[in-house]
Each structure stands twice: as C-alpha cells, then as structure tokens.
Amino acid sequence: MPPGEASEKWDPAHLMDLLWRTRPRGTRGPRGSLSLDEVVAAGVEIADEEGLAGVSMRKVAGRLGVTVMSLYRYVPSKEDLLDLMFEMATPEPTMAADWPTDWRGRLTAYAHEMRKLLVERSWMLDIPISTPPMGPHNFAWMDLALGAMADTPLTEDDKLGILILISGYAMNESRQIVSMNRAVARTGVSYEEWGEVYHRMLERATATGRFPALTRVVESEVFARSHATAEEDFDYGLSFLLDGVAALIAQREKG
Amino acid sequence: MPPGEASEKWDPAHLMDLLWRTRPRGTRGPRGSLSLDEVVAAGVEIADEEGLAGVSMRKVAGRLGVTVMSLYRYVPSKEDLLDLMFEMATPEPTMAADWPTDWRGRLTAYAHEMRKLLVERSWMLDIPISTPPMGPHNFAWMDLALGAMADTPLTEDDKLGILILISGYAMNESRQIVSMNRAVARTGVSYEEWGEVYHRMLERATATGRFPALTRVVESEVFARSHATAEEDFDYGLSFLLDGVAALIAQREKG
DNA sequence: TAGACTTCGTGTACACCATACACAGTTTTA
DNA sequence: TAAAACTGTGTATGGTGTACACGAAGTCTA
Structure with a gap:
C-alpha cells in the first residue's frame, strides 16, 4: 500500500469482530483479568440504573475495580x-410459546416486543x-420479523422493506413514549396533566390566529380530554402499516 | 407556598417563553450587547459547519467575540x-407555489419537505x-400538515394521529439516510459499495444457519444488487401510510 | 439629582470527560 | 534463555458545562 494513501479510515469489520467475539487474540502475553462481556455488562448495568448519560469509562472501570485505561485493552x-451494549441489551428473542401463526399476529407481536424493550431500556x-x-x-430479531412473513407471497425485497418500516415505526413510537416519560419525571407534572398543559x-x-388548522384541532379538545393509552396509540398507527402490508400481499397473490 | 415543597422542578413554560421571545425582561440594567437570536444563530452556524458535536458553549462564545459565561445571560x-437551534433551523414553511390541491399530494410534499430539511441539517x-x-x-409545520387534510372527512383526532405518524416516518427515514451518509463519510466506502460490504x-x-429467514433474503441478493434510490425507498414506505389514510377516509365518508 | 436597584460581561474555579503515551510486570513462544 | 507479545497502571492533555463572585454600566425612584 502506498504510504499516506490509507488515511486511517474506520473499518466496520472491526466492530463486527467485536460483536461476534471473533477478534483474533494472540496467545503470547498474560490473559486479561476481565472479559469483554464483563466490561459490556458493567456498562449495561450503569445504563439501566442511571441512563446513558451516566455511562462513563471511569464509572465502568470503577464498577469493575480497574483503572480507566485498562478498559481500552478490551474496547x-x-x-x-x-x-x-446495544447488542447485549437486545435479548435473544424467545417467543415460541404464544407466538401467533398468522403473519399479522406475528408482526404485531414483534412490534410490541420491540416497543416493550425500547421503553424499558430507553x-x-x-x-x-x-x-x-x-x-x-439483532440479526435474530431481523430473522424473526422476516420469518413472520414466510408464508406470504411477498418477495424478499418486500419483506425487507416491511421489516425496516415496522422496526422504524416501533423505534419512533418508543422514542415518543420515552420522551413523554422523561418530561413527566422532570417536571413533576403527571402523565394525565401533561395533555392539559400542552393544551x-x-x-x-x-x-395569534396564525395556525388555522391547528386551531381546529385544539378546539376539538383532543389534548385536554383524557386520551387513549400509549398502547392504543401504538396499535392505531401499526394497523395503518399492516393494512398496507395486507394490500401488498393481496396484490402479490393476484399478480 | 410551603418551603421545601417545590423541589426545583423544570418548567416547560420557561422554554416556551424562550421560543416565543416572550421572556419578561426587566428594564433596569444595561441592555445586552447581543440578542438571543444572535446567540442561537451562532450555534446553528457551527452545527451546519461541524455538526452538533462541534457546538460547545466556548465555540459559540468565541464566534460572537464574547466570554463563555456571558452566554448564560441569554440562555x-x-x-x-x-x-x-432546532426551532430556528426549522424554516417557515413556504410552499404556496407548487402546493398540490389534494390531500395525498399535500401530505407527500410535506413528508418530502421534512426529509429534505432533516437530511440537509442532519x-x-x-x-x-x-x-x-x-x-x-414547528407549530407552522404542524398546521401545514393538518391543513393538508382540511378537505377530508377525517376527525381532528384522526388528523393528529396521521400527522404524528407521517412526521415520525419522515424523521425515521431521515435518520437512516443520515446514518448511511455518515458511514460513507467515515469509511471511505462508497454508497454503492456499502451494499456489497453489508451483503x-x-x-x-x-x-451459521441460525437465521433461516434472513438467509433467504441474503440469497436473493437484495443487498448486493444496486438498490433503489433513497427517494424511491422513501416513497415506498410513504405509500403504505397514505394507503392507510385513504382507507380511513373512505371509512369516514361511509359512516 | 442622588442613591437604590438591576442587569451586564468577565475571570476564576470545579468537577467531570475521553483517550494518547510510556512503562513495568507477566506470560508464552522460538 | 531470550525475545516477543500482551497486560494493567499512572500521568498528562485538551476538552466539556456551569456555579459563583465581582465591578462596571445603565435605569428607575425618592
């Protein structure tokens, strides 16, 4: 390689080696007193307790009884x-028992599972x-959602698009729920009162009269009235997406 | 008020006063040499140039020729x-000229406008x-999207739900595009090659055989083949949502 | 007009943060 | 046995947001 050419770019394969624990490890020196799993687990613990902002290299090291810099031998x-941490916090999906048999039920369960995880581990x-x-x-989750559509005439292209769409929806909805939860925690205003406040x-x-369409919504008192639960809101949007999937399936069956 | 009761909670109304420039300002002391708009604009400039990570109080102050702490007189x-900054970077929506007349065209234009903004100002x-x-x-944008559905028989409740759904979709899709752009920038791998790499x-x-459904997708070479443009991907998902909206409109017309 | 009152910008200080680097000790291989 | 490789550590650098006390400057009230 010509010198100066490779301007020190980042290589995603290194991250994959970390995620899959396939980083080649020389056999020479002393074995580390820690493992990668222990380091990551410590990070996850702190994040669970204090949120992501609480995760610092110092605190992770402290929890493991080790100096800060030694962490860099692992990460x-x-x-x-x-x-x-993201990978470790994503559980192996285990939904064998009550796993529905139709694609719609399965995708619904998948979306709910994802939302549950993200709201819990915000x-x-x-x-x-x-x-x-x-x-x-993460691959296992993808596989689960794709497998949910196995019995349908959808193309692999379709399935991938739908997977992205539904995952995106679940993440998005979770983001909103989480941001609401945080607002509640920070202001001391209850979940119910927040509609009032926003109203x-x-x-x-x-x-000011500048927002006529918004004015009509406000006058309809949607915000002030006690609202649907987050769960209902979630299903409302999800049904939109799934109706679209159903339509596409019907189309593929015909053509 | 009983002492010790109000345990120093955060008040969203203060933020609103800032956003609307309605913070009551005493008339006593010397007038500031800066304005809130100048401070925020400096922040936006830095973010445009170096991204959000580049925005520090020190740099903002530096750009304005002022000490760090003086910023706290404004913010x-x-x-x-x-x-x-988020509010200031959101432009006043001005789509009078080519603004479609049907709800579907309008919501499509709205979503595209939002995506364009978020990808530009990632x-x-x-x-x-x-x-x-x-x-x-931000209210103006909400008003625009709600106004797009003014001629439909949708309830105000419906409109709000759809607004959230479509905005969320646009944000989500933008997030993905941006993250791809950043990966490209950081790795030096071109946009086209990335599919290859991921494949x-x-x-x-x-x-490993652990992901049967995922395997089928991979074997279909979806990733390896040069893919649809981001624009097409965006419209693909959007059409799902809008089909759902159309179905709801039909339902409200009947009932 | 004098003094009280406010608000300004500034400098200093604190408690963090990620991480580059050199070093000494330990373990394995040639 | 010596070389090589890998470990954890201490030190140091250059950042971060912001609390606090200060003197200067402007405006209101008596």
Missing part, C-alpha cells in the same frame, strides 16, 4: 462500547447508531 | 440552546428532544 473506544434509543445492525441478537400552550399559540 | 443552559436529528413541539415554526457480513453471519 477500542467508548463508541464501540455503546454499540456492544437508553438504547440514546445511542447514536452509526452502522446497520450487525450483531447476532394551554397550544391555546396561547393559536390565539 | 439558561446548553440544552435550551439546542432546543432553540444535526437536528442529534438533538435530544425533551418536549413536544412548542416553537412557532458479505450477512453471508458470514447466516453461514
């Missing part, structure tokens, strides 16, 4: 640690994702 | 500054959003 950077949504999914657990803000803003 | 915290997606939209420009990673992973 190239904090960014990689976060990617590894710090996962705070991790800046810099690559497409590459870890084994008043909108009233103040629409009083 | 309570960096978090608020970011919220203000740092907006990096801002941790902690409240529902409260700024004038090989998937091949390696599916070789």
